[in-house]
Amino acid sequence: MLPFSETWRTALWLCAGAAAFLFGERLAIRYGAGALARRWVGLPAGGLVALGCAARFGGVQAVLALIACALLYALGRVDAATMVLPDPLCALLGLLALPWVLAARLSGAAWGPLLFEHTVSAVTVSLPLALLRRVWPGCLGGGDVKFLAVAGLWLGWAVVPAFLLATLAAGAWSVAGVAAGRLRPGVQFAFGPFLCAAAVVALFGSEEFIGWFYGGML
Template identity: 30%
Template sequence: MNIFVYFESNPEFFLFSVFLLSLLVGSFLNVVIYRIPIMLKREWKADCIGFLSDELDQKEFNPEQYAHHINEETFNLSVPRSRCPSCGHKITALENIPVLSWLFLKAKCSQCQSSISIRYPIIELSTALLSVLVAYYFGVQWYTLALLVLTWTLIALSMIDFDTQLLPDNITLPILWLGILLSVLGISSISLMTSVIGAIAGYLILWFVSQIFKLVTKKDGMGGGDLKLLALLGAWLGWQALPLILFLSAFVGAIVGISLIIFLGRDKNIPIPFGPYLASAGFISLLWGEQIKQFYFNLAGI
């Protein structure tokens, strides 16, 4: 029996399968969120060392000074194995079961008993729940699988930006192009023209905003990653979704930013990552964008 037919005739099993798969993906996202920024920084270090060695003569550049950077152990998404940051204990397969292992271990390392952050099961469970929401809303189709990939990407980008204020190109750009490719193949719900215009408009809108802000304040108010993230959302959701995404992200971002300054005394000069707000607004627009716009039009009597 075709798997799509089976899922359509057993929607509960379909949602349960998405839940289990997304729990595993959430566990992998924890790895991505932690390791991608470290991998990027190591790559930048290597590029800087290579540049210095090319530009400076031997008297000015001492390779031994940078040997510990050059000879660092292999570090990518699969190597080395995950380990406890306190004692170095390598995490076993039984200790790496999403959510359940954290509960079974009582949020402590099995060797040194140091605390394991609740953030890990929260990301795993949030990934699963948001994925089930997407699967329930869009049903059994190839486009749903693509939207699950988009959802997982937005979660990873949000957390990386929250931690490091980075939105890595090696995540953002491939997913942006995937959104356009889906339109080319006819899998997406929007046309190729709508997708391309959405990507272009998404980038240019925030580019103009950032340039105006820099002209007025003489400061950089937005990173290039934010521009590419909105371009990504435009490629997937179309240019028509951009006004709502911008409104929701700016509204929530302003509330959170003002709250941090007033209630927690955060320095207003410390930048606040905008990526999580863009990603959240994009996800809301994906599921309920039409309903929100219709509610507004009814409220305005249009």
């Protein structure tokens, strides 16, 4: 049986997670996504995400990670419904990257390498894709490119494997959709939900992502 203080701490995180889900859902509806038919399912899911944030990060970083997850949920929902990643939500996520990096500094990371990693990562994927859009219009949405710049500020070096994970997941989903007759070949679909889901995975497993993908190069 959990100690009394630990029980209250767990209950508070569960409530915070439910509130974060409702916050993300409200943002999603505001920017064009329809309300979920079974919204109550998201309340315990949000609580579990909050507990994961507390276990993985702790302190201020756990709170920031929970807010980021709420924003990523809203962004994914809106893009799935409207094919648009709203600039205000991306901007808010980008602004929260500053306290995220500051919290990492307070946990012992050196300023120089930390700033270099997160600033360079903001353009590592987004800049080549922005150039690709100039050569091949329509290959990727402008919102996706902006989102990847913001994701780089949050994820650091993990943004590259996160982008590859999103691409593989989207490719597998499209192949399965065509095979099942739900999608027509060549028809565009929202990439944002895959980017947001991959960003959440990378946020929780950034060290593992970096170690797996770069294999000791960093």
